[in-house]
Amino acid sequence: MGTWSISLWFLPLFSLLASGNSSAHFIPIRFPTRITQFQAEKKVSVSTPNGLYKEKFFTQVLDHFNFNPKSYQTFQQRYLINDTFWGGEKNAPIFLYTGNEGEIEWFAQNTGFMFDNAPRFKALLVFIEHRFYGKSMPFGGNKDVAYSNSSTLGYLSSTQALADYATLITDLKKNLSATDSPVVVFGGSYGGRGSDEESIFPASEWDYNDRATFCKSYFDIEPRPDWIPIEFGGHNIKRVLRRFGSNIIFFNGLRDPWSGGGVLSDISKSIVAIVAEEGAHHVDLRFATSEDPTWLKK
Numbered sequence: 001m002g003t004w005s006i007s008l009w010f011l012p013l014f015s016l017l018a019s020g021n022s023s024a025h026f027i028p029i030r031f032p033t034r035i036t037q038f039q040a041e042k043k044v045s046v047s048t049p050n051g052l053y054k055e056k057f058f059t060q061v062l063d064h065f066n067f068n069p070k071s072y073q074t075f076q077q078r079y080l081i082n083d084t085f086w087g088g089e090k091n092a093p094i095f096l097y098t099g100n101e102g103e104i105e106w107f108a109q110n111t112g113f114m115f116d117n118a119p120r121f122k123a124l125l126v127f128i129e130h131r132f133y134g135k136s137m138p139f140g141g142n143k144d145v146a147y148s149n150s151s152t153l154g155y156l157s158s159t160q161a162l163a164d165y166a167t168l169i170t171d172l173k174k175n176l177s178a179t180d181s182p183v184v185v186f187g188g189s190y191g192g193r194g195s196d197e198e199s200i201f202p203a204s205e206w207d208y209n210d211r212a213t214f215c216k217s218y219f220d221i222e223p224r225p226d227w228i229p230i231e232f233g234g235h236n237i238k239r240v241l242r243r244f245g246s247n248i249i250f251f252n253g254l255r256d257p258w259s260g261g262g263v264l265s266d267i268s269k270s271i272v273a274i275v276a277e278e279g280a281h282h283v284d285l286r287f288a289t290s291e292d293p294t295w296l297k298k
Contacts, residue, residue, distance in 0.1 A: 052080075052082060052108060052109065052115070053080035053081060053082045053105075053108055053125070053127065054080065054081050054082070055078065055080055056078070056079050056080070056081055057076040057077065057078055057079070057135075058076070058077045058078075058079060058168045058171065058172075059074050059075075059076060059077075060074060060075055060076070060077040060131070060136075060164055060167065060168065061073075061074055061167070062074060062075060062138055062155055063155060063160070064160060064163035064164075064167070065159070065160075065163070073138070073139075075131070075136065075137065075138035075139070075141070076135070076136070076141070077128070077129060077131065077136045077164060077168060078104060078128075078129040078134060078135045078136045079104070079126055079127060079128045079129060079168060079172075080104055080105065080108050080125075080126070080127040080129075081124070081125065081126050081127075082115070082118070082124070082125040083124050083125075084118070085118040085119045085122055085123060085124075085125075086118075086122060086123060086124040087122030088124065088176060088177075088178050088181065090122070091178070091180045091181050091182075092121065092122040092123060092124065092181060093121055093122075093123045093124070093181060093182045093183070093184050094123065094124045094126060094169070094172075094173070094178070094181050094182070094183045094184065095114045095117075095118060095121075095123045095124065095125050095126065095184050095186060096126045096127075096128065096165070096169055096183050096184065096185050096186065097111055097114065097125075097126070097127040097128070097185075097186045097187060098128060098130075098161075098162075098165050098185060098186075098187045099127065099128050099129045099130035099133065099136075099161075100130060100133075100187075100188070101130060101133060102130075102133055102134065103129070103133060103134035103135075104127050104128065104129035104130075104133075104134055104136075105127075105134075107127065107188075108127040110282065110285065110286055111127070111186065111188070111285045111286070112285070112286050112287025112288065113186070113284060113285045113286065113287075113288075114186055114285075115287065116287060116288050123184070124176075124178075124181070126169065126172065128164070128165050128168055128169070130161055130164075131155070131156065131160060131161055131164055132146055132147075132153075132155075132156040138152070138155060139152055149219075149220065150219050150220045150221045153219065153221075154221075159231065169183055186285070188281075188282045188285050208223075208225070211223065237263075238263070238267050241267050241268075241271055242267050242268055242271070245267070245268075245271050246268075246270045246271065247270050247271075248270070248271045248272075249272055249273075249274060250262060250263035250264075250271075250272070250273045250274070251273075251274045251276075251279075251284055252264060252273070252274070252275055252276070252279065253275075253276045253277075253278070253279015253280050253281070253283060253284070254275065254276070254277050254278075254279060255278060255279055255280040255281075256279060256280055256281040257281075258281065259275075276295060276296075278293065278295060279295075279296075283296060284296060
């Protein structure tokens with residue numbers, strides 16, 4: 001479960017929709033970690049090896065914000081797509097998952113919530129892989145080169161990743177003649193939002209100077225602790241969202257240690273928080289199973 005959402009003031013073309021219930025009931029000890037091949041074939045029927053999606057690639061620009069010669073370099077960004085249930089001719093929605101820090105198929109296989117709800121809304125499903133992970137590797141697809149120094153790793157940022165998602169989905173909508181289709185964005189953990197490090201590891205020692213020295217010696221970069229609030233307005237996120245955001249749902253489970261850094265109360269009529277007392281990390285995003293507790297089914 002824990003802290004999934006995306007702020008529309010980052011990407012105005014997106015909107016977020018989800019459903020849930022905050023009542024607490026008995027929760028099983030074990031939750032399924034991923035969908036099995038048999039379960040996937042029962043839920044969707046697609047002519048692909050795993051029955052869940054088709055693998056596609058998009059030619060993505062390396063740098064969205066500068067005009068230096070290197071900025072115009074490109075790389076192949078992977079995305080997964082499932083059009084089994086899509087009613088595109090009627091401006092049906094596009095369910096978009098914004099990738100995390102890993103290979104995108106793992107997150108697609110663990111986000112059954114989107115597959116379960118696609119038939120009801122006749123939605124197109126799209127999962128975009130985060131740059132510098134999986135097969136979406138700049139610099140010729142060579143991970144050793146991409147991760148070799150600060151000059152290459154400088155293109156690995158949340159700002160660039162958000163621009164990737166906006167560019168890809170805009171192009172996809174144009175190619176599908178679906179410019180009027182609303183985009184509903186899903187994400188979990190890093191893919192949904194950041195969190196408060198202190199609430200995750202309260203007992204761990206942390207010294208800024210030590211971390212800064214490590215970053216300088218290992219990556220040859222110096223941290224800029226003030227840049228996140230400058231870039232994203234993080235000094236008072238509720239105030240920022242209240243003024244500029246809309247159509248966002250923050251879904252948190254209190255058994256998730258990341259929930260302490262999440263939004264646990266409504267900010268406005270269209271920016272709402274759903275809190276599940278028995279919820280754990282990413283539980284609400286997985287495929288529905290017979291083991292699901294009552295509160296999760298609701």
